[in-house]
Amino acid sequence: MSKVIALANQKGGVGKTTTAVNLGIGLAARGERVLLVDADAQGNLTDSLGFNEPDNLPVSLATILSKVMLEEPYKPNEGLLHHVEGIDLMPGNIELSAIEVSLVNTMSRETILRRYINTVKNAYDYVLIDCMPSLGMMTINALAAADSVIVPVQAHYLPAKGMTQLLQTTARVRRQINPKLTIDGVLLTMVDTRTNFAKDISFILRRDYGDKLCVFNTEIPLSIRAAETSAKGKSIYLHDPNGLAAKAYEAFTKEVQDIGEKRRTKQHKADFSR
């Protein structure tokens, strides 16, 4: 049974893409079959995995989504790229901005991405969707397609207002489109251990949203090495295997996998008792 996770936060530069890369490759290293989906017109995920000119790719997520909208056929592996560290990627690029505009006039516009993911997800244990920094139509599509959401939050920025909006949007998607949607938790990123910001933010999140949100135990440290990986086309595990950021992403991956395992066990029991 596959699990679809959206990495979402409408605030830019909080570590969504870096987390998609290192969680995806971390899960693959632990034996899971992983598909990463670049649902951001900036194409940063595609670029960070070494496909450096996302806008020149012949087939990308935009191509496939427009086929879904037009009800045109596509091959199951159409447009998928393979990364040497053991994951598949559905690349994204600037063409997604045009798709986002045309979604507005499309029937079932919130579930176009879900329809695509439903046709490929059985080949994977995890599908991770890297969202763009907005709560627009592509992000709604990602939330509609997902089983759960992970919210990366930059530790030295008070997320209060943005967090409320994100929770409201998630709740609305759950009520209207995707009743099974859950929030796995908030991941604190770019934590500067020389300051107390992360502790403060973590305290505020637990105080204000503790009934709705978990905060992952693992915190990702601020790391120049982590920042460098996007230009290298590889994960932190290859770039700086013994560094603190690699250790943190490994521990975070384990937390995500544990949540996934619990869900699988629950599902098996439910299937068995039917």
Ligand code: ATP
């Ligand atoms: P956007 O909203 O634009 O899609 P994002 O939320 O996907 O951004 P990233 O692109 O992952 O965020 O990260 C923003 C910047 O911070 C990038 O330059 C990245 O290399 C850097 N960065 C990510 N994680 C860390 C870290 N742990 N320590 C230092 N720099 C980091």
Ligand code: MG
């Ligand atoms: Mg990004």
